[in-house]
Amino acid sequence: MFRKVAQLPLDYDLFKGKNSIFNWSPAGSVIFGNGSVARTGQEIKRLGGQKVVICTDEGLVKFGVVQKVTDSLEEAGVEYIVFDKCEANPSVETVEAVVELAKNVDMLIGVGGGSSIDPAKAAAILITNGGNIRDYEGCDVFKEPPLPVIAIPTAAGTGAETTPFAVITDVQKQWKMAIGGSYNIASLAICDPELTASLPPMFTAATGMDALTHAIEGYVSRALDPISEPILEQAIKLIAGALRRATFKGEYDKDSRYDMMLGSTLAGMGFTNTILGIAHSMAHPLGAMFHVPHGVGNAICLPVVMQFNMSANPEKTAAIAKLFGKDVSNMDLMEAAQVGVNCVFQLLEDLPIPPLSNWGVKESDIDKLAEEAMKGGDRWTNPRETTIDDFKALYVKCLKLKK
Ligand SMILES: [Fe+2]
Known part of the structure; x- marks a missing residue:
């Protein structure tokens, strides 16, 4: 279920010409295409998921985007909790609120842009590693594989669905932390262009x-x-x-x-x-x-x-x-x-x-x-x-x- 990125390039050889060695890390699995969001429930079942938390924002709930996900979950018999308080530049506090809700689930879904996918990734790290998300700033600082994350982007921009980073804002310090890690990548990205239509x-x-x-x-x-x-x-x-x-x-x-x-x-x-x-x-x-x-x-x-x-x-x-x-x-x-x-x-x-x-x-x-x-x-x-x-x-x- 986990997709480990072999190694991040920051601490490995960068490409310096044909006489050098470089590494290249793929993303997790990607399902791409119009209407692909309807497959969410069956994919979660296939990965062994029974109960999930959906990280998203109020606008995506209001405009019916989240319902496309929940319809698919219901059809597949997957239980879910919706957390709709994700904000632009997601904060440490938002991550902590997701962790509170997600203690007894086996997967997290981020529905939205980086502002929804990044807190899902960060909460998934805290659930299995404990501590505070500030402890994991940097590259490969956390040790335990996080809970699996399914990323469903609703905008074409962030790339959070395919990258091994989560960017979380420390509001007190006015600082954006990058939490990178070999395991910090969505197990599955479901990229449905129709979700961006409106x-x-x-x-x-x-x-x-x-x-x-x-x-x-x-x-x-x-x-x-x-x-x-x-x-x-x-x-x-x-x-x-x-x-x-x-x-x-x-x-x-x-x-x-x-x-x-x-x-x-x-x-x-x-x-x-x-x-x-x-x-x-x-x-x-x-x-x-x-x-x-x-x-x-x-x-x-x-x-x-x-x-x-x-x-x-x-x-x-x-x-x-x-x-x-x-x-x-x-x-x-x-x-x-x-x-x-x-x-x-x-x-x-x-x-x-x-x-x-x-x-x-x-x-x-x-x-x-x-x-x-x-x-x-x-x-x-x-x-x-x-x-x-x-x-x-x-x-x-x-x-x-x-x-
Ligand atoms: Fe960016």
Whole structure:
């Protein structure tokens, strides 16, 4: 029932050319396709589950998404408890509330984005390891396999359904903890693009830009390996082709929802192995200190960071232009790379992503934000070395965007 990831790349060999050894870890099982959520109950039975806790939020209950899951559970005779208090940037307290409910169940289901799947993963760790979730920050700190988790994403963005991480916010310290671990991966992801059909435009745009950030940061990462490379290329291509359509006509353009979900799932599988870059280092403190939604923070930071990184990896940035469908065949490398960066600036311009000032972020906050961004692990795989002054300058540029 457990799917152990062989080893996370942070403490293992990164790909450094054909004379090096690298490792690549797959996700848990994935069931993908329109209508696949109806299989949830039978899959849980197949895995030996009898009683589950569903982690989700009130909106997904209200709009009938959770009912699609519970209908399937009832049909299969699986008992369930619904916890509908998951919030954006899920907190230590939310994880503890899930643990209280889940003491006598044999599986957890996360229905939603990372805000529902991550607390399910974190609670699954605490149930078998005890202690406080703060004890397990880092990589492979917990020892016992968690309870199995089934991840059912309802947005195409986070990738939490395929990654061995849970990001939990310590509200007191205004700090987002990454809990990574060989066992911290959903045993099964059920990816049903139809569940995303009625997401509103701003939410689709923000979560989709999170997925694009995963794909692009993974693709230009210093840890890119030859297995992740084609996966991330495909992810960028799918998201670049579908995100505007999914945002503005996603209720009836089913193909755009399908491509976004597939792109997001592929991006998750890729960045599990490549890690990310400094757009994520910058988005995390924006979320922890100002409650900027993760996708919004990434959407605004991504093009600014790509411009900063371009000189350190122009080949891949130029390749991004091609994946966006641009003909750069008559350009020199740096010109083509600039087209790649411009494609993402244009995407941000076109999408309904609000500016950082909407969350009260001001220039006077930048020193503290930069200090926090320096603490994140994603900086180590970013193509260009980043100092605290770099982070300050990047935040200044991000604040000026979308005014
Ligand atoms: Fe992300």
